[in-house]
Amino acid sequence: MLRMVMTAGAGLAALVLAGCNDEGKMATGTPVAGGASATAMLATATGAPVGRATATDVAGGVRFTIDATGMPPGTHGAHVHMVGRCDAPDFASAGGHWNPTGMKHGAMNPQGPHQGDLPNLVIANDGRGTIAATIPGATLTALMDADGAAMVIHAQPDDLKTDPSGNSGGRIACGVFQPS
Template sequence: MRLVMLMAGGAVLALGACAREEMATGTPMAGGAKAVAMLRTADGTDVGRATATEVAGGLRFTVDAMSMPPGTHGVHVHTVGRCDAPAFTTAGGHWNPTMRKHGSMNPQGPHEGDLPNLVIDSGGRGTVGATIPGATMAGLMDADGAAFIVHAKADDLMTDPSGNSGDRIACGVFQPA
């Protein structure tokens, strides 16, 4: 009986180990690193935050926006951790370590920095989240950091390099959390 109990216990442990090794991309990780970018407009108004969290197989980006113009806005992770007003061009282009084209609808895309559009309601609030498979916190928080940009218009999810999403209207620099 003792041998049967030991064998059953070993089987349970083995199954548990397999489950840990085969976690689906996007599954939360205990103790995963996190970075936060506080979003501000060119005049310094606080309009929300973007969060990057390590998950199994990639990074999960979430955006919580407030006091933003209603409508649909392109949102992207950019390559440089700078947000110099008024145009935020110091944030550089989209985070694209795999050298792909822009957009989830582009057969040669997307960039790792491409996210779904952010929809802002009539009260100025909106949220969006997406998991980017293969993205790493080390890649995001490299020597020159990274920024998060909210654009004036919707991203068409196809046109290189930025989806015709218009001016940069809010920006935040990722900082370890």
């Protein structure tokens, strides 16, 4: 019995020590104490506020969240765009999707996705919707370059495969990321 207890104790110690070898390697998406973040206040072309997007440094990437209110019900493409401008009426000033790795559009595209491709935002009948996604390999430093970045919500669902924008239609809301 004593031999079993000593063997079990040695096994437990080995597991604990093995865990220490990975101490500096946190799983992608794990919050980082004191990690940088940026916030974009979303608005329509008329300036009506419709929510907020955040970008936060996490282990191995950037976590994007969108909390939308007062938006049209349905499914909408949501993308990080490469320029921090949201000029009405069409928000074309936000440029194309943020794509520092030069990939094609969409998670279902074998040559994709862009780092700016997020899951579709589903808005309920009460005008509210939320999504959260971690983009592995992305960095807030790259996002917040000299010309900034914007979060854009589109009129239609993103088909998650058609380059360059997933056939997601016009841009109906936009917000410029600001360090927070």
